[in-house]
Amino acid sequence: MAKGKLAGKKLILLGERDGIPGPVMEACLKDSGADIVFSVTECFV
Numbered sequence: 001m002a003k004g005k006l007a008g009k010k011l012i013l014l015g016e017r018d019g020i021p022g023p024v025m026e027a028c029l030k031d032s033g034a035d036i037v038f039s040v041t042e043c044f045v
Contacts, residue, residue, distance in 0.1 A: 007033030015041040 011034045015022030022039040029036060 004032030013039040
């Protein structure tokens with residue numbers, strides 16, 4: 001398991017459809033050791 005600044009932290013990710021989607025952030029943050037409890041991509045119009 002990776003040891004990063006977010007190791008052991010629980011995260012909720014809110015992505016933006018025209019920006020950075022939630023699953024992309026999730027893939028990047030999993031390597032830091034964070035526990036992703038919820039990830040979603042929304043459209044803010």
